[in-house]
Amino acid sequence: MDAIGFVIVASGQGTRFAAAVPKQFVLLGGRPLMSWSVSAALAHPATRACVIVCPPGQEDDVREVLGPMFGDRRVTLCAGGAQRVDSVRAGVRQMVEIDASIRHVMIHDAARPGLDGPTIDSLVEALAAAHGAAPALPLADALKRRLPAGGVTAVSRADICRVQTPQAFQLAAYVRALEAWPEGMPADDDLTIAEAAGLRLALVQGRETLDKVTYPADLRRLQDLLMPSSSLPPLTDVRTGHGIDVHGFCEGDAVTLAGIRIPHIARLEGHSDADAAWHALTDAILGAASLGDIGDHFPPTDPQWKDADSAVFLKAALDLSVRSGWTLLHADLTLICEAPRIKPHRRSMREATATLLGLSLDRVSIKATTTEGLGFLGRREGIGAMATATVGRR
Ligand code: MG
Numbered sequence: 425m426d427a428i429g430f431v432i433v434a435s436g437q438g439t440r441f442a443a444a445v446p447k448q449f450v451l452l453g454g455r456p457l458m459s460w461s462v463s464a465a466l467a468h469p470a471t472r473a474c475v476i477v478c479p480p481g482q483e484d485d486v487r488e489v490l491g492p493m494f495g496d497r498r499v500t501l502c503a504g505g506a507q508r509v510d511s512v513r514a515g516v517r518q519m520v521e522i523d524a525s526i527r528h529v530m531i532h533d534a535a536r537p538g539l540d541g542p543t544i545d546s547l548v549e550a551l552a553a554a555h556g557a558a559p560a561l562p563l564a565d566a567l568k569r570r571l572p573a574g575g576v577t578a579v580s581r582a583d584i585c586r587v588q589t590p591q592a593f594q595l596a597a598y599v600r601a602l603e604a605w606p607e608g609m610p611a612d613d614d615l616t617i618a619e620a621a622g623l624r625l626a627l628v629q630g631r632e633t634l635d636k637v638t639y640p641a642d643l644r645r646l647q648d649l650l651m652p653s654s655s656l657p658p659l660t661d662v663r664t665g666h667g668i669d670v671h672g673f674c675e676g677d678a679v680t681l682a683g684i685r686i687p688h689i690a691r692l693e694g695h696s697d698a699d700a701a702w703h704a705l706t707d708a709i710l711g712a713a714s715l716g717d718i719g720d721h722f723p724p725t726d727p728q729w730k731d732a733d734s735a736v737f738l739k740a741a742l743d744l745s746v747r748s749g750w751t752l753l754h755a756d757l758t759l760i761c762e763a764p765r766i767k768p769h770r771r772s773m774r775e776a777t778a779t780l781l782g783l784s785l786d787r788v789s790i791k792a793t794t795t796e797g798l799g800f801l802g803r804r805e806g807i808g809a810m811a812t813a814t815v816g817r818r
Pocket of ligand 1: 669670671694698699700703
């Protein structure tokens with residue numbers, strides 16, 4: 425098979441994703457989103473180079489999240505440009521310098537974690553008869569066009585499809601197409617640039633797993649598709665950890681529990697946002713990996729954690745456990761209070777926790793109970809939380 429080079433574009437700003445970190449760094453199945461594509465590209469026997477294009481200034485972050493992958497000499501980093509096409513130009517140029525024997529280039533979005541060998545093979549096959557090829561799927565929904573004067577008109581979807589990545593090209597032809605594309609003009613995708621240069625294009629069978637992560641819900645859907653519970657590798661070392669936290673009420677009008685703000689007649693007192701649920705879970709994850717407790721890593725005496733978002737603590741505990749080789753498998757939380765009512769917020773708490781931890785929803789459980797009016801929690805003096813985390817490694 426002819427040599428292949430990958431250009432993986434991670435230069436989007438991910439504004440629709442609205443996460444604390446750029447989209448390509450959020451976790452899917454305990455691994456940063458972009459690492460899924462990079463490892464799939466490297467696993468293909470014909471791959472000679474994999475250039476990751478990231479926004480200038482993000483190089484160190486990319487190096488850190490991809491860690492050991494940079495031990496593979498085929499992996500290099502490249503700073504992107506203002507437009508996607510500028511990023512692709514820079515990546516392709518670098519790829520050609522790395523290995524002059526490459527015949528086919530595959531341009532792939534870092535936010536599409538479901539890259540797989542059979543898709544790469546079918547694209548290479550299509551390049552025997554075309555200059556460029558991409559995976560495509562039919563549309564399920566009816567299509568309408570908005571009319572300038574108001575109203576809508578039907579659009580036939582018979583010959584319409586949605587196109588995914590990787591978009592594969594005969595390298596020499598695509599380099600010419602990129603050179604001919606006007607400087608500064610945006611392009612929706614790479615087929616657009618190839619089409620403008622008159623290249624012959626083909627479509628191959630797309631897959632739902634190749635869909636892009638644009639919104640948090642996409643992440644959960646792809647997680648369920650890419651890592652159904654049954655597909656976990658056999659784990660020989662499985663451990664559990666537990667955590668407990670209590671915060672008392674003080675004057676205020678809302679509490680934050682598992683990342684969700686719930687209106688209440690008081691708030692929880694604490695140095696950070698006093699999210700007892702995520703504090704207990706942070707301790708449970710640290711406990712499962714035998715990495716100390718939340719106070720060791722985030723001392724309440726340290727002013728930098730004043731009013732901190734507890735997502736920072738939980739994410740840091742997860743990162744520490746991942747670096748020690750653990751995969752978080754499951755989190756179970758119990759909130760103990762007489763008020764506010766937890767049940768109406770359980771679903772959003774589970775979703776917020778699952779998204780932050782890179783888990784599918786079925787791996788996050790949230791329960792609530794009271795103490796039947798007994799003790800300090802029964803007297804409505806505060807809220808308690810207990811958490812159990814299960815981690816595993818091979
Ligand atoms: Mg606490």
